[in-house]
Amino acid sequence: MCAALASAAETVEGQPGCPCRACVVPGTVAWDSCEDPCAGDGAGQLSVSVIRAYAATLDGFPAEARTVFGVRGCVPPPFTAVEIAVTLLRCTPGFDERGCPPSCDDLALAARRLHVDMVTVTNALLCCLPGTAPSLRRGRRFSLGASRTVGPDGGCVGLEQRATVALGGCICRPDEGTS
Numbered sequence: 001m002c003a004a005l006a007s008a009a010e011t012v013e014g015q016p017g018c019p020c021r022a023c024v025v026p027g028t029v030a031w032d033s034c035e036d037p038c039a040g041d042g043a044g045q046l047s048v049s050v051i052r053a054y055a056a057t058l059d060g061f062p063a064e065a066r067t068v069f070g071v072r073g074c075v076p077p078p079f080t081a082v083e084i085a086v087t088l089l090r091c092t093p094g095f096d097e098r099g100c101p102p103s104c105d106d107l108a109l110a111a112r113r114l115h116v117d118m119v120t121v122t123n124a125l126l127c128c129l130p131g132t133a134p135s136l137r138r139g140r141r142f143s144l145g146a147s148r149t150v151g152p153d154g155g156c157v158g159l160e161q162r163a164t165v166a167l168g169g170c171i172c173r174p175d176e177g178t179s
Contacts, residue, residue: 001046001086004124008116014109015116016090019044026050029087031156044090044158051162056081062143062164079141079166086125088117089158092151114157118147121161129165141166 002018009017021032021044029047055065056079064081092110093102122144130139145162 001121001124001128004120004127005046005088005117008120012116015113016044019046019088019090022046024048029085031089031151031154044088044156047085047087047089049085049087051083051085053080053082055079056166061141061166079168081164081166083162083164086121086161086163087150087158088121089151089156090114090117091155092157094155110157114149114159118149118159118161121159122147125161125163129163132165 002022005016005018009015023046025047027049029045029049032045055067056062057065057067058078061079062081090110090113093106095101125142125144129142133140143164145164147159147161149157150160151157
């Protein structure tokens with residue numbers, strides 16, 4: 001993800017690169033770092049969090065499996081589906097020291113940066129997720145949700161991109177059998 005954001009910064013004039021703060025976080029993302037913690041274009045925050053995990057079937061992915069498990073010993077679902085959220089936050093212009101709103105030009109620049117970020121994050125997931133399962137002949141199964149704008153709030157505005165990723169099903173222990 002950071003490589004894609006860095007590439008966008010090199011390609012699109014005025015586009016910031018990957019934020020210095022890039023984390024995998026538990027639960028809801030805290031909007032902690034829209035101020036510039038490390039100078040330059042490193043302001044903002046990139047976070048990945050797990051929204052939910054559930055059983056899915058081969059033909060129904062990414063829908064939740066509606067199969068009753070446990071009837072015949074250990075019969076694992078073909079997939080465990082994990083829904084993740086990629087959140088990218090950047091500083092947004094606010095009121096100045098006199099209480100005046102930001103100029104339309106400043107707002108347009110923030111909007112352009114957000115739109116470039118949306119396309120960059122979506123493309124990075126489309127390009128990179130299949131390669132996260134090199135042992136699978138066709139790559140990892142995944143589904144992308146819509147990218148949506150979050151904020152502005154507290155000087156931050158950004159995006160949340162959801163993706164559902166298929167992980168291998170569980171493996172039964174040998175002593176559990178299939179009775």
